Amino acid sequence: xxxLTLHGVVKTYGQTRALDGAAxxxxxxxxxxxxxxxxxxxxxxxxILAGLEVPDAGQITLNGAPVTLTSPATAxxxxxxxxxxxxxxxxxxxxxxxxxxxxPYPSYxxxxxxxxxxxxxxxxxxxxxxxxxxxxxxxxGDLGPGDQMLTRIAATLVDTKGPRPWAYVLDEPTAxxxxxxxxxxxxxxxxxxxxxxxxxxxSHRMDEVLRLSDRVTVLRDGRHVSTKGRDxxxxxxxxxxxxxxxxxxxxxxxxxxxxGAPLLQVRGLQAGILRDIxxxxxxxxxxxxxxxxxxxxxxxxRALMGAVPRQGQVLVKGVQLGHSxxxxxSAGLAYVPRERRAEGLMLLHPLADTVALPHMPALSxxxxxxxxxxxxxxxxxxxxxxxxxxxxAQVAAELSGGNQQKVLFARAxxxxxxxxxLDEPTRGVxxxxxxxxxxxxxxxxxxxxxxxxxxxxxxxxxxxxxxIGILQAGRLTQMLPAAGLTEGALLALCYxxxxx
Amino acid sequence: MVRFLRHYGTLMGMAxxxxxxxxxxxxxxxxxxxxLNITQQVSMxxxxxxxxTVVMVVGDFDLSVGSxxxxxxxxxxxxxxxxxxxxxxxxxxxxxxxxxxxxxxxxVSVIGILPFVATLATLTMYSGAAFxxxxxxxxxxxxxxxxxxxxxxxxxxxxxxxDKPVVLPWLTVLALAxxxxxxxxxxxxxxxxxxxxxxxxxxxxxxxxxxxxWLRLTAxxxxxxxxxxxxxxxxxxxxxxxxxxxxxxxLNAIAAVFLGMTLTRHGQPRVLASVLGVLVLGVMDNGxxxxxxxxxxxxxxxxxxxxxxxxxxxLGRKAIGRR
Numbered sequence: 001x002x003x004l005t006l007h008g009v010v011k012t013y014g015q016t017r018a019l020d021g022a023a024x025x026x027x028x029x030x031x032x033x034x035x036x037x038x039x040x041x042x043x044x045x046x047x048i049l050a051g052l053e054v055p056d057a058g059q060i061t062l063n064g065a066p067v068t069l070t071s072p073a074t075a076x077x078x079x080x081x082x083x084x085x086x087x088x089x090x091x092x093x094x095x096x097x098x099x100x101x102x103x104p105y106p107s108y109x110x111x112x113x114x115x116x117x118x119x120x121x122x123x124x125x126x127x128x129x130x131x132x133x134x135x136x137x138x139x140x141g142d143l144g145p146g147d148q149m150l151t152r153i154a155a156t157l158v159d160t161k162g163p164r165p166w167a168y169v170l171d172e173p174t175a176x177x178x179x180x181x182x183x184x185x186x187x188x189x190x191x192x193x194x195x196x197x198x199x200x201x202x203s204h205r206m207d208e209v210l211r212l213s214d215r216v217t218v219l220r221d222g223r224h225v226s227t228k229g230r231d232x233x234x235x236x237x238x239x240x241x242x243x244x245x246x247x248x249x250x251x252x253x254x255x256x257x258x259x260g261a262p263l264l265q266v267r268g269l270q271a272g273i274l275r276d277i278x279x280x281x282x283x284x285x286x287x288x289x290x291x292x293x294x295x296x297x298x299x300x301x302r303a304l305m306g307a308v309p310r311q312g313q314v315l316v317k318g319v320q321l322g323h324s325x326x327x328x329x330s331a332g333l334a335y336v337p338r339e340r341r342a343e344g345l346m347l348l349h350p351l352a353d354t355v356a357l358p359h360m361p362a363l364s365x366x367x368x369x370x371x372x373x374x375x376x377x378x379x380x381x382x383x384x385x386x387x388x389x390x391x392x393a394q395v396a397a398e399l400s401g402g403n404q405q406k407v408l409f410a411r412a413x414x415x416x417x418x419x420x421x422l423d424e425p426t427r428g429v430x431x432x433x434x435x436x437x438x439x440x441x442x443x444x445x446x447x448x449x450x451x452x453x454x455x456x457x458x459x460x461x462x463x464x465x466x467x468i469g470i471l472q473a474g475r476l477t478q479m480l481p482a483a484g485l486t487e488g489a490l491l492a493l494c495y496x497x498x499x500x
Numbered sequence: 501m502v503r504f505l506r507h508y509g510t511l512m513g514m515a516x517x518x519x520x521x522x523x524x525x526x527x528x529x530x531x532x533x534x535x536l537n538i539t540q541q542v543s544m545x546x547x548x549x550x551x552x553t554v555v556m557v558v559g560d561f562d563l564s565v566g567s568x569x570x571x572x573x574x575x576x577x578x579x580x581x582x583x584x585x586x587x588x589x590x591x592x593x594x595x596x597x598x599x600x601x602x603x604x605x606x607x608v609s610v611i612g613i614l615p616f617v618a619t620l621a622t623l624t625m626y627s628g629a630a631f632x633x634x635x636x637x638x639x640x641x642x643x644x645x646x647x648x649x650x651x652x653x654x655x656x657x658x659x660x661x662x663d664k665p666v667v668l669p670w671l672t673v674l675a676l677a678x679x680x681x682x683x684x685x686x687x688x689x690x691x692x693x694x695x696x697x698x699x700x701x702x703x704x705x706x707x708x709x710x711x712x713x714w715l716r717l718t719a720x721x722x723x724x725x726x727x728x729x730x731x732x733x734x735x736x737x738x739x740x741x742x743x744x745x746x747x748x749x750x751l752n753a754i755a756a757v758f759l760g761m762t763l764t765r766h767g768q769p770r771v772l773a774s775v776l777g778v779l780v781l782g783v784m785d786n787g788x789x790x791x792x793x794x795x796x797x798x799x800x801x802x803x804x805x806x807x808x809x810x811x812x813x814x815l816g817r818k819a820i821g822r823r
Contacts, residue, residue, distance in 0.1 A: 307707050326709030335707060343707055346700030348766040357697050358708040360690040367689050395766060411708075 146181025402433025551726020601724015
């Protein structure tokens with residue numbers, strides 16, 4: 001059986017050490033789960049395996065012989081195949097053609113395709129995976145996401161010249177699949193394993209990992225923590241390996257939430273998959289929202305902003321909120337979106353433009369912009385969020401991720417806000433900027449602002465929030481004080497339904 | 501070097517063009533009379549380019565401006581033949597421009613058709629309407645009121661030079677006034693800043709409370725009116741209306757805005773930059789005509805200049821991207 005090992009892998013991006021002694025051993029004939037929190041280094045490790053990143057240090061061996069992975073082509077030459085969350089498919093072409101995108105089509109010569117042979121080749125590859133329900137002549141775009149993924153896997157089994165694949169890396173493969181689709185995928189993975197292939201399975205879904213894997217490797221902070229066999233692992237053990245650190249000193253002290261009428265009240269809110277959401281936020285309080293991806297946590301903030309249709313009551317300071325982002329901003333909601341580049345910044349505009357945009361009514365007279373007001377406002381806010389920029393006219397594209405995020409915080413502070421809605425506020429932000437952002441959030445609550453924060457960084461939620469709500473499949477299933485909560489307990493709550 | 505060229509390349513190119521014509525045409529080119537003439541020649545294009553800038557700021561564009569200009573001229577002329585007064589006919593033509601623009605806006609912004617497809621379709625529709633209304637003929641002569649044609653022939657007297665009166669043509673004055681108005685709207689008003697925000701990042705603008713759908717629609721309204729104004733100016737200048745007379749305006753206007761975009765730091769459309777783009781095209785045309793260069797050669801040269809400017813700009817952006 002072939003085997004691939006990575007040892008002592010180090011990779012730094014600027015100041016950030018994404019990998020710092022990561023290790024992995026993958027053998028033919030096993031399903032190997034790779035687990036870790038967001039930022040633990042899973043994606044970086046996969047990118048190295050795929051030849052998309054070259055490690056700064058570390059050894060990689062295949063069957064005992066050292067190898068170098070410098071490009072996607074070398075990774076493919078070593079027999080590695082990668083199935084990402086976003087599948088590369090051509091929806092308008094047939095299944096058979098999609099399966100041959102990387103291979104020459106069987107041909108009569110002069111580019112005339114032997115369609116029969118193409119279909120037969122696709123069919124044979126599907127059968128090798130034990131799949132008979134997908135018709136090679138179907139249009140790819142008509143297939144469900146599960147069948148598309150099976151097709152992509154089967155495509156690697158098409159008879160062709162060149163090195164045969166032996167190892168598959170699947171990154172969150174079931175994220176978009178239904179239960180039945182996932183079962184088919186698992187059956188196909190078992191078929192591959194029985195044929196001596198190796199599968200590296202990256203997933204947040206604990207129940208799948210426990211069911212499927214022969215071994216589990218856990219990374220934390222870019223380091224290898226443990227690799228254990230199926231009989232040695234259980235859910236609590238994995239969670240402890242994934243977390244297990246004390247973050248208490250990172251976070252500024254909480255300012256006691258003030259009593260009195262809540263700033264934000266939500267009752268019976270429905271939007272997208274969200275059902276019967278009800279909660280309230282008091283002055284000076286940070287309410288965290290935890291949940292798996294797809295639980296509706298990001299959608300909830302967008303619904304509050306009026307960026308997506310919603311039903312139900314939302315009251316800010318006791319007044320019913322309108323249904324458009326403009327009304328939300330003017331009522332005192334301020335929003336820091338999740339995708340700062342796509343949803344927040346005007347990348348090629350002066351950063352002051354981004355800050356001023358939602359506050360135009362207050363920064364103009366008779367429809368004309370008051371530039372001096374904007375300049376003064378931005379100068380004040382830049383200082384309070386500790387923005388590092390050359391000038392107010394610098395374009396956002398030239399700023400670091402942390403400083404881009406601070407621009408959006410400055411924008412959110414300009415109102416001034418009544419309630420701050422934060423979606424992954426420290427995502428892709430370096431540690432120094434993280435501190436600044438935490439300090440900004442707590443500085444605001446001390447002044448009586450309320451905060452709703454969605455984060456998949458669990459230590460951050462526990463460290464910064466007063467209360468934490470758990471979202472599961474569009475429902476708010478729990479609301480509990482953050483004090484005394486451990487990461488393990490919080491993660492367990494997010495997973496609860498699935499495991500039970 | 502590349503960045504230097506990117507920032508100042510177009511300006512240096514313009515200076516070079518002017519110097520070359522000055523050297524080749526020492527008697528006639530660098531005279532007040534010739535420059536006033538140029539400003540009149542480019543006044544229609546200026547209005548269309550400035551109006552085009554409004555939709556391009558939002559990140560859209562409008563292919564129908566040329567046929568809208570023709571249609572507006574025809575509408576006014578047909579109304580003249582029916583005995584309408586000049587103000588009434590002009591007003592109706594402007595309303596037609598507004599409606600045509602709003603139709604474009606609805607197609608692009610509300611229904612969600614790509615600007616290229618939507619305005620390509622309305623281009624042929626407006627052009628067809630102009631042919632239908634005019635019966636495919638040029639409307640001229642006694643049908644056009646004297647005062648309408650006189651507008652383009654007269655202007656603001658600036659005194660005299662060497663015993664000849666110097667007159668700033670009304671067409672130039674009008675183009676300047678509209679440029680100023682659009683400049684104020686785009687650069688100084690909250691409306692304009694919101695249009696720029698949509699062009700910068702439409703989703704971010706929406707989440708920041710900008711009414712993206714409505715504002716995109718209104719931008720097309722501006723452009724439609726601008727095109728109609730240009731069509732009326734043209735009709736006044738030649739004292740006639742022809743269903744094809746706006747034809748060249750669309751491509752030249754887009755070219756002018758693109759030339760202008762090479763002047764701005766991050767490649768954004770700006771009103772004054774578009775006007776400079778118009779001047780480049782106008783000066784080229786004027787100089788080459790005086791040098792009696794064949795008009796087909798002229799077209800090749802103008803195309804080359806546009807490609808050169810935009811290439812330098814694109815290369816500069818690549819160089820910055822690599823940084």
